[in-house]
Amino acid sequence: MDGSRNHSRVRRLLLPLTAGACAVALLGGCSDPAPSSAASAVDAGAPMAESDLEDGYQRVIKDVLPSVVQIDASEGLGSGIVYDDQGHVVTNAHVVGTGKTFKVTAATGGDPIGAKLVAAYPEQDLAVIKLDSVPDGLKAAKFADSAPAEVGQIVLAMGSPLGLSSSVTQGIVSAVGRTVSESRAGGGTGATIGNMVQTSAAINPGNSGGALVNLSSEVIGIPTLAATDPQMGDSAAPGIGFAIPSSMVKTVADQIVKDGKVTDSGRAALGITARTVVDDRFEPTGVAVVAAQKDGAAAKAGLKAGDVITRVGDEDVTTITALAEALASEAPGDKVRVAYLRDADKQTAEVTLGEI
Template sequence: MGILRRSLLLGVPALMLLLAGCASAAPRGSAPKVAQIPTPSASQTGLSQSLLALQADYVNLYKEVSPSVVQISTSQDLGSGIIFNVQGDIVTNNHVANGLKSFTVTLSNGKTYPGTLVNNFPGDDLAVIHINASGLHAATFANSSQLQVGDIVMAIGNPLGFQSSATDGIVSAVGRTVSEPNGVTLPNVIQTSAPINPGNSGGALVDLEGQVVGIPTLAALDPQLGSSQAPGIGFAIPSNVVTDIAGQIVKYGKVVNSNRAFIGVDVEQVTNNQGQPNGVLVVKITRSQVSQAGLKVQDVITSINGQATPSVQDLTDALANLSPGQKVKLAVTEPNGTKTSISIVLGQLPAGVS
């Protein structure tokens, strides 16, 4: 506020000098000329009212949703979470839980509770933590499939430890596939212009109706800025995925149906003589159907359904957009250099596999 006030004050002398210069050209003793300020038109008045109404929506939205957003602290870091139900289950990102079993959970009113891990699902970067507390304000989750580009959203979380902070933006895109630094690929995510900073992870991305449409998870990095955060490009896991995965963990204690495809192999990166990625080496087969289809250890997968897979990440990204039970064709180079094609029915990604 001090900076804004200073700017306004600095502008006054310039304005005064301009008016004084105009006044000096008038005859001595004559009345100064006074500029007529136009009366606001009906359209301008309507616009002001619309902006005030939108501002009121923002204020009410924050008041409604912020009690459902918590801060999750560990011995290493902190992040955010959403109260999933009044029984004390809290959904957050798996990278916020970070392999730990116990946490300190701080509600928006400042009360703290010990939290314990219920379970996680690394494949979708989600985890559920439980606290024993009463009077909790559970969030309401929207149907994220109805989101449209241009929808206004607010991100509520604890960026850099500033508890219960809010930023706003729009839905910039839907259906993105993004990869996290740890190699986890997230399909069908929401891209938003609402600033996503460290500590926002696991928090709430909400629409103007106060419903959670996604969980802010990561921000894009700009190589031209020294791999620092690119402003206005953040990504959130859609609420339909959140309610499905967290709901299974709450109900069964684990994920029983991931709806994510996988081949059933452990792989390593292959490079060519120039050190460039050149395919994905099969080092272990974990699903019997894969062996039955003809894929063997030491085979190199070079494409799936015609999509080149020079790197492990390329293969992971391709699988993220396929479905369990789908039949795919793998281009394979055998150890003796023979190139062949193998058809495989994809399995379902089990819990604990990313």
């Protein structure tokens, strides 16, 4: 795998309702509410006085917090971002879970507002809900354009970590182009998501669906996952979080708002039903094709049930997750070389990828 792949274990950032009452120990892990800066000075490379940076952070917080909400779902607490002036709120699919109705509270305070699910898209761990009414003071967030985030860029994470609404932490973009897979444990969607933004801004359970913003008060991503360290009992790895990029958020949310569902995923697929195969030592060795959809990408290239896929492009494939990660960096219509075993014979095929 190349450097853009992330093989750390990750966890969703939904706060179970039973953990809603955080106490003193939890406060110690929160960073100071400081985000933003005079973007012009940063862009120009000019030195910035500490007071200027502090003022800039405070301006961004004032700009963005009225667009951030806390979502009380049947399965826990999460965060969301006001998407438009019609009351649509975008969040993570794992935040809404199987729920259809929710209570939403603005980060700036006020009474809870009812909301209903418009649609969820678990494949990208995104969902849109709509408020029953739009209260005064709530405003739509400004989403950054499709230009990628840059490593070293200062960012702020806003949401309700551990049930602490209106919380803000700051850090930088640590890496871009990460591909991570979410566990299904604890209500996760099992999604494999490409082009994630990695950040050092502290994000914790409850931050899911909130806002990762730049110093121009633009949302560049939705915090979704945090890395965990298996050697530390799967506790959170400090300073390693992942956010779905704004370009993907807008692509999915626009379709849900317009059509009530995702009509064009933009995600590559082989068009197969598959399972992981293991050797005599129970080590994963490839992905067996259980069924190939008629007229699907794999079938058109000559693959059939019983074939075992071992490589896609430059990526070795030993598990279903590895296959999903290899496809996450591709797009529908791309041509890739797929290596596979048929009756123990090594074969390859050029496959024109389809769409999920």
